[in-house]
Amino acid sequence: MTMTELPPNPEEKLSGAQAVKQELYFWLQAMVFALVFIILLFTFVGRIIGVEGDSMMSTLHNGDMLLLQSIGYHPKQGDIVVLTKKSFMEEPIVKRVIAVGGQTVKINYGTGEVRVDGKVLDEPYLNEEMVDPGWETVDSVTVPEGSVFVMGDNRNHSSDSRVPQLGTVDERYIIGRALFIVFPFSHLKGIS
Secondary structure, eight states: OOTTOOOOOTTSOOOHHHHHHHHHHHHHHHHHHHHHHHHHHHHHTEEEEEOOSSTTTTTSOTTOEEEEEOTTOOOOTTOEEEEEETTTEEEEEEEEEEEETTOEEEEETTTTEEEETTEEOOOTTOSSOOOOOSSOOOOEEEOOTTEEEEEOSSGGGOOSTTSTTTOSEEGGGEEEEEEEEEESGGGOEEOO
C-alpha cells in the first residue's frame, strides 16, 4: 500500500459484487462452524443409530433413526438403550432397561406381569399382553452389579434378556441411551 492509498472506509457502501462475496464468506464461515460443532457433538457426546426390527413397537419402529447419549451415561430402570453383544447378535439391538444391578426380576406369563423387587411394573407402552413364548426363558433373576436386564416393548416379538443366550447384559456393552427419534421427521420426538 502506498501513502496515497487509504484503507477502505467502513462507512462506505460495498459494491454489489463485494457485498455478495462478503455475504458468501459469512455463510461459509457459519456452515463450517456448524459442521465442526456437529462432528464434535457426535464424536464426544452421542451418535445416531438406526432401529432394525419390530421388538420395540409401538415406541419405536423399524427404520427409526435415534440420537444416543453415549458419554456420561449410567443406565437407569426404564431407559431405552442400544447395546451390542456380538456373541448374541452381530448388529446393535434396542431394548428397555427393566432392572439394574442388585434388582430382582420375576416374570409371570400366567398373569403377564413383570415384577422388579416385588413390585409389578406399570408398562403403558405395551401393545398386548405378554404370553409364554414356549421355549426356555429366564423367568427369575437377580441382576449382577454392573449389568442390566433388558426387554423389548413388543414382548411377544422380542429376543431379550429372557433368552438365556443374552441374559443379563454387562453395562460395558451399552452403546448409549436413546434420547430422540431424529428420522423420519414424521416420528420426530423425544424418548422417555
